[in-house]
Amino acid sequence: MGARRRLKLAVWKFASCDGCQLSLLDCEDELLALAGALEIAHFPEASRAVAKGPYDLSLVEGSITTPHDAERIHQVRRASKVLVTIGACATSGGIQALRNFADVGEWIPLVYATPDFIHTLKTSTPIANHVPVDFELHGCPVDKRQLLEVILATLNGRRPVLAAHSVCFECKRRGTVCVLVADGTPCLGPVTRTGCGAICPAYRRGCYGCFGPLKNPNTAALGERLRILGQSDADLVRAFRGINAGAEAFRRESESHEPR
Amino acid sequence: MPETAVETGVECAIEVADLDPLLGALRERGFTVMGPLLRDGAVIYDEVRSSADLPAGxxxxxxxxxxxLQRSDSPRLFDFTVGPSSWKRFLHPPALRLWQAHREDGGFQVVDVEPPPPRLAFLAVRACEIHAIAVQDRVLLGGPHVDPAYRARRAGLFVVAVQCTRAGATCFCASMKTGPRAGAGYDLALTEVLEAGRHWFRVEVGSERGAEVLAAVPHRAVRPGESAAAERALAGVAEQMGRTMETAGLPALLRRSPEHPRxxxxxxxxxxxxxCTMVCPTCFCTTVEDTGDLAxxxxxxxxxxxxxxxxxxxxIHGGSVRPSIRARYRQWLTHKLSTWHDQFGESGCVGCGRCITWCPAGIDLTEEVRALQASKRRKEDRRADA
Structure with missing residues (x-):
């Protein structure tokens, strides 16, 4: 294994807050091993030294919100053997996908003194809408253990082993008392993909759905249950229209609670 | 100190103040005592160090x-029914490192990393839960493939049962014939009695180990009338249960109903x-995850x-065998109430009601079973009319 070639790693940023790439730098105990296993070829947040592609593994953070980025992602794809998107922005469009439900043209003059300088798209969309993606790592931000697993799997030429069940599994394994059942607190845990370690319910908060929807979640049944617990349609629109507003299942559920 | 000969099958009495000596006697014998505690708005099970930890009132x-949770107007220590925890958390842990391997010159070495489990004593085990442990015993110890992790925790387990003096709205152990009265499977069984201003426990001795522990705790013979008082405390519990399930013919009905519209x-x-499966005291399924380090x-x-x-x-290769929620719910209910009989010779449900209470959607398996049974009856009625 010592003879293994060091993989060339690149980290790319699109419309995002940088929190997900920071998760990589946050791998403090593993950083030396990471630097040993990978050649960090392109990672502006970590180093000004930039090596030319092609790259073995590209981690892509952020969503596509500008015409320029819609072009740039194709260059990244061309330069990457394996392309993994990291975080809610890259996998579902992020919080900035709220623009998808409104007219971004109306917002621009409210925010910018000189709207003419702003060249933006009407929507914020995930990377997979633009180029083929080899693996999507969810979360806002991504979980660093999951990120390491993705890197480790790529190093070993296998698929990452990441659970895709509900957050509820994790609450129960941890011994966290269900906030929805015991407190009547609205919680997206039953329809949200695991990965964070079920942090919020452990602090008696409902899950915000940072890791996005499960595969085929029953959001309608949860919406109905939350309505019985006293949530208004407006509350439900907000609950499903958060960090993963652009994820298909959450988008549909939020739209089903909009006034007609 | 002991005022009466303590042996299996005998009834004694202890005062509320003698619970701490009981906990002390268990600890002196090397047991870690798990029992009911208040945490995050529920009664859960974790380590109990003193009777002050118990959810009195x-x-x-x-x-x-x-x-x-609600305040009761009584100083009772065990005035609740089962909560989100079950004892399987301690006997069949939610996460367990099975092994670790280290690369060495030309090979690798496998090492055991889990410390040996503590000797466990459970305080306030209900009748349905004693049956649930017995169900898991058959699954994890009964066949040719014994689970060593379960065996290590289960061996030497000391069970202090508490007889239920009330039942909850989601309880149905009477239907499943697993309660409310614990008749066996315990070392000691407590009945909490609060009557005429006196608060004490009847203690039923279920094993020699139970007798030995009780002998080390201040106790006395049951006085005239006290047995009747304890029985009064237990009266009417079965009738209080908010749920029932008709089990006659149920395994066969479920076998015949895979395409039922319900x-x-x-x-x-x-x-x-x-x-539902996480809170179920008998659900035992696990997965394994392999991880490695970057080096x-x-x-x-x-x-x-x-x-x-x-x-x-x-x-499995190519996809999920049960991609739809319909297939998954059917699998769970049918296994629990029908194919479990084929596999293990009994029902996988003990009637504790946890899956009903802790379902965020409020799905009630007794109602689902009733719906399946009702349409069967309608069919039979039609046949009778024809």
Whole structure:
């Protein structure tokens, strides 16, 4: 294994807050091993030294919100053997996908003194809408253990082993008392993909759905249950229209609670 | 100190103040005592160090999808029914490192990393829970493939039962014939009696070990009239249960009903979140995850609770065997109440009601079973009319 070639790693940023790439730098105990296993070829947040592609593994953070980025992602794809998107922005469009439900043209003059300088798209969309993606790592931000697993799997030429069940599994394994059942607190845990370690319910908060929807979640049944617990349609629109507003299942559920 | 000969089958009495000596006697014998505690708005099970840890003066109200703690106007210590924890957390842990391997010159070495489990004593085990432990015994110890992790925790387990003096709205152990009275499977069984201003416990001795422990605790013979008082405390519990299930013919009915329209109806409400299986004291399924380190020097295998409600649970090459929620709910209920009989010779349900209370969608398996049975009856009625 010592003879293994060091993989060339690149980290790319699109419309995002940088929190997900920071998760990589946050791998403090593993950083030396990471630097040993990978050649960090392109990672502006970590180093000004930039090596030319092609790259073995590209981690892509952020969503596509500008015409320029819609072009740039194709260059990244061309330069990457394996392309993994990291975080809610890259996998579902992020919080900035709220623009998808409104007219971004109306917002621009409210925010910018000189709207003419702003060249933006009407929507914020995930990377997979633009180029083929080899693996999507969810979360806002991504979980660093999951990120390491993705890197480790790529190093070993296998698929990452990441659970895709509900957050509820994790609450129960941890011994966290269900906030929805015991407190009547609205919680997206039953329809949200695991990965964070079920942090919020452990602090008696409902899950915000940072890791996005499960595969085929029953959001309608949860919406109905939350309505019985006293949530208004407006509350439900907000609950499903958060960090993963652009994820298909959450988008549909939020739209089903909009006034007609 | 002992005022009466203590042996299996004997009834004694202890005062409330003697619970701490009982905990002390268990600790002196090397037991870690797990019992009921208040945490985060529920009665859960964790280590109990003194009787002051017990949820005195608290009770619970349970409904499908809802659990609320309430102050009771009584100093009772065990005035609640079962909560979200079950004892399987300690006997069949939610996460367990099975092994770790280290690369060495030309090979690797496998090392045991889990410390030996503590000797466990459980305080306040209910009749349904004693049966649930027995169900898991048959699954994890009964066949040719014994689970060593379960065996290590289960061996030497000391059980202090508490007889239920009230039942909850989601309880139905009477239907499943697992309660409310614990008749065996315990070392000691307590009946909490609060009558005429006196608060004490009847203690039934269920084993020699129980007798030996009780002998080390201040206790006395049951006085005239006290047995009757304890029986009064237990009276009417079965009738208080908020749920019932007709089990006659149920395994066969479920076998015949894989295409019943009710499965689609319940699938509309089911979140497939897996909570029912996680709180179930008999569900035993696990998965294993293998991980390694970046340097390629260490690998380990961790076993975690899994659930037939996740899509990946039934994943085999090419896809999931049960991709729909309908198929997953049907699998769970049919296994629990029908094919469990074929596999293990009994029902997989003990009637504790946890899956009803802790279902975020409030799905009630007794109602689902009734719906399946009702349409069968309608069919039979039609046949009788014809």
């Amino acid at each position: 608290w009770t619970d109200r349970q409904e499908p999808g809802s659990y609320r 499965w689609s109806e319940v699938a509309n409400r089911c979140l497939a979140c897996g909570n 390629g020097r260490t690998a380990e295998r961790v076993r975690r609770w899994d659930s037939c409600f996740s899509a990946e649970f039934s994943y």
